[in-house]
Amino acid sequence: MLRLFFSMMLCWLPLSAIEHIEHYEIFTKQYQENDTLFLVSRRFELSGVTFYLTTNTQTLQTKVLSFDASKFMPLDENFSKTPFAKQLSDATALQGKGGATHGTTQNDKAIYLTMDLCPSAKKGYESEFIEHLTKQNGKTPIAIALSSAWREHHTKEFEALLKNPLLEITWVNHTHTHFYDPKLVERQNFMLHVNTDVKAEILGVEKTLLEEGITPSVFFRFPGLIADAKLMRELRETYFLIPLGANAWIAKNEPIKTGSIILIHGNKNEPQGIAMMEKKLPDVVKNYKFHAIKEAFVQ
Numbered sequence: 001m002l003r004l005f006f007s008m009m010l011c012w013l014p015l016s017a018i019e020h021i022e023h024y025e026i027f028t029k030q031y032q033e034n035d036t037l038f039l040v041s042r043r044f045e046l047s048g049v050t051f052y053l054t055t056n057t058q059t060l061q062t063k064v065l066s067f068d069a070s071k072f073m074p075l076d077e078n079f080s081k082t083p084f085a086k087q088l089s090d091a092t093a094l095q096g097k098g099g100a101t102h103g104t105t106q107n108d109k110a111i112y113l114t115m116d117l118c119p120s121a122k123k124g125y126e127s128e129f130i131e132h133l134t135k136q137n138g139k140t141p142i143a144i145a146l147s148s149a150w151r152e153h154h155t156k157e158f159e160a161l162l163k164n165p166l167l168e169i170t171w172v173n174h175t176h177t178h179f180y181d182p183k184l185v186e187r188q189n190f191m192l193h194v195n196t197d198v199k200a201e202i203l204g205v206e207k208t209l210l211e212e213g214i215t216p217s218v219f220f221r222f223p224g225l226i227a228d229a230k231l232m233r234e235l236r237e238t239y240f241l242i243p244l245g246a247n248a249w250i251a252k253n254e255p256i257k258t259g260s261i262i263l264i265h266g267n268k269n270e271p272q273g274i275a276m277m278e279k280k281l282p283d284v285v286k287n288y289k290f291h292a293i294k295e296a297f298v299q
């Protein structure tokens, strides 16, 4: 029953009250199904059953599945030729910008909205903005970059986002603790801090999401959009996550253009960005179309 359930559902049901994921780890293989190559990137156990986090290398859709591991093969050159591997390679070459800043597909008038949930002492989230957005635009695709540290102190807010029927959410990994020290210079701050445990930062959020019944996506956002070549190499070779930068960070007054990855903060730490986006909304809704973030990379 459990096996059938996980195979059929894109999302899990909340399981946190019942049981916890065990032995969550990096596990790298590929397998072929019909004409499509799938990447297997994580493995874990739940109630004695082994599950795998998989990515369709054509569509970038992730799924949690439990199946016979005998069909798994080591990654080979066929993986390197997939659309996923190409996008991963291109985005991780952009360390100065924190990753891809705009869509690489030719979607007419497409824009991609991303909203960061960095840790915050502020209660609530930008719920009024979300309400105005969905009132004007209807059901809206949005990529939400979640830190476990925000989730931990915003249970109700997280639930409200999760259950909003007018949001089509792609959950993006924004690290477990999202370390930041205002006294440190950029090159020693965020994930570049000397004590950063990269594995714990990345896998911690994925486990948080999975235990909420959510399948993590293939997308990652560096805290502060600050990265270096070493971290990018780890995303590419170990974690298989596409880093998302932005070329329309609204609070920085960067203009929205076709293909823009738009950045706002949903944690109430950047109200000026929200106010500016509110102002732009009627024009944006008229002239552009919000798309799911994966459509920035594959058609």
Ligand SMILES: [Zn+2]
Binding pocket: 116, 117, 118, 119, 174, 178, 222, 223, 224
């Ligand atoms: Zn952040």
